Amino acid sequence: MEVAAYMQKLGQQAREASRVLARSKTNVKNTALLTIANIIRQQADSLKAANQQDLLVGKDKGLDAAMLDRLTLTDARIEAMAEGLEQIAALADPIGEITDMRYRPSGIQLGQMRVPLGVIGIIYESRPNVTADAAGLCLKSGNATILRGGSEAIHSNQAIAACIHQGLQQAGLPVTAVQVVETTDREAVGQLITMPEYVDVIVPRGGKTLIERVSTQARVPVIKHLDGICHVYVDVDAELTMAEEIAFNAKCHRYGVCNAMETLLVHADIAEHFLPKMAQRFIAERVELRGCPVTMAILPAIKAATEADWDTEYLAAILSIKVVADSDAAIAHIHRHSSAHTETIVTENYTTAQRFLQEVDSSSVMVNASTRFADGFEYGLGAEIGISTDKLHARGPVGLNGLTSQKWIVFGSGQIRK
């Protein structure tokens, strides 16, 4: 009950602050961002001291090495936070943009104005840098934020929040524009995602378990990113050297990322020619290959793929390979097994490329490029709050525009309905 009342208070304060932010001028928001960046740089030592507290508790609790690494604030990471905020300040302000004003036969002039969503709740795990990144994106897009980080990062997050509050205050903005939840009680999350009167959208950032829990229990819209089971399809008309480079890059550039390829689809008529050399390259890179029966006939030394492989996001040096009859079969496989994140076709055939682009129902569909390009920075969004695998509202990399909405505006001169 105490947690509920506390979260309600944060919600009310956020709603009030959101009204102020919505009408704040671009230069005020930018001043706040740049001031926060400077304060973060100046406070590097105290940020590291707070972080040290979290690390000590984390080691005591027996957090694993990967988790401790994500939790650690180094000088480089602190500088990256500050630079991230400066980059956000340099982005164009999406708010207030008016588009498509046209006269209607009634005489009214109608168009759309881009406005903030209002209050955004961010739920994340152990990376403290998310506090600054997410707050920065929300601030620039005129939204108030309620941030709920992992309990293991509580001291780091509060130290970063102190820098943010100082910056907001110096810029003349309400400190309640960015609020970090101060309790580690899990009930706080339950409250945050069920206050539609105060929170307009929730962005969960973290593992699949967190995201699924939030999505199931939320009574507020959720912008979510589940799996990244991405495919590269090498068509019969592919330029095979290009196909090899793209497939290799899509798998091996980084393993633990959502836009890495997890399944390679190969047209039956080129499989015998293409797969042996391709496999050699993967094996030299120590990628474990798992094949369908046809693949196994060509590459007898590799493991057999099970049905579960087609639905698995490895996030590791593992690749499943399937030979398909044609591009229709590739598209059918993708529709059945893909997480609708990113898929690529490699082909020189115009019609095949056009059909793949049109029919594949994923947030990013590419021709002759690595799936690794599906990313807010590569797409020029400047920064991303996440990659959405939803179809409604924001799809794919979510930048500033994904944190806004468009309302209709009407300029009249006394028009009434007849």
Add this chain to the structure above:
Amino acid sequence: MEVAAYMQKLGQQAREASRVLARSKTNVKNTALLTIANIIRQQADSLKAANQQDLLVGKDKGLDAAMLDRLTLTDARIEAMAEGLEQIAALADPIGEITDMRYRPSGIQLGQMRVPLGVIGIIYESRPNVTADAAGLCLKSGNATILRGGSEAIHSNQAIAACIHQGLQQAGLPVTAVQVVETTDREAVGQLITMPEYVDVIVPRGGKTLIERVSTQARVPVIKHLDGICHVYVDVDAELTMAEEIAFNAKCHRYGVCNAMETLLVHADIAEHFLPKMAQRFIAERVELRGCPVTMAILPAIKAATEADWDTEYLAAILSIKVVADSDAAIAHIHRHSSAHTETIVTENYTTAQRFLQEVDSSSVMVNASTRFADGFEYGLGAEIGISTDKLHARGPVGLNGLTSQKWIVFGSGQIRK
């Protein structure tokens, strides 16, 4: 359990049909729409016969006159259904539209392609014409539909569905592109709104109870329309004759519609001058007025408004009136009590108008025009599936574009991430 299996089957069939619809050419979809329109005209007698069955059952059940009226299919309403489909056929096809293709420094060319959402579930009450209207909009936007109408309209809806299926077949499209749920078991709705694997979005059309129940229980995104508590604010700088016309039109053009004014806000400095004449006009039209204390001092004959009045969508010849200190107070009242549907300011002051446009957080914000313009036809969307009071995805009148999503597309020439 039987209902669950039945709904799962409908869902699977819809998902498969959605793949076909997504790649269907514009002329095929238009042929289907025009053919269905013709068949509906030809089958007018059998539609009325089926409707007669529903009406008999409805009278037996003791449905009230308004409900029976909504349920009735007259020749005029049948013709309107056919014409509605022809109008949808005449609209531009939103699907496949590619926007903003630009080269990124990496060499990839990036843009967005408009695509269908996939499968849309429509839940509605007794109006059988929704069956044709909703199916037409979904079909044109390349979406498969599962329609669940009110049980009192089951025969009418199935007769309309038969016309739709005949038309789909003649156009060479799968009949499962539009499916009408054949059971009146309420469990069917519960299933429909909890099958995210088969249904991409739910559009409930009907009373508030229906919409709230669907929103609370759905595990699929919902495009919803709750209240329409719309405001007209007459500013100190209003042209008062214009203000009177707009306020009168916003209230009296039609009472039972969501874009009608429910509360009139008046600047304190003009209230004494403006309200008496305005009130006279409303009273002559038999509109019941309910005022705040300041209004009551000016119009002592009217009823006092209670706190509940500011939060009530009358949908009737009742109007609440409040005198406010200035435009900031008007905006504050709107933010507290509006349903974020449509608000109008009447003013000749540039700065006041700009601030109202920017700060009022509603789906339509107007200057010097009647709230009654907030409508898909008036906005030139051609037709609307509803008016959304949500902020995410579609906001305000939802036409064809609201039934689509945009995916990212990338044209590469062998690019890999470095």
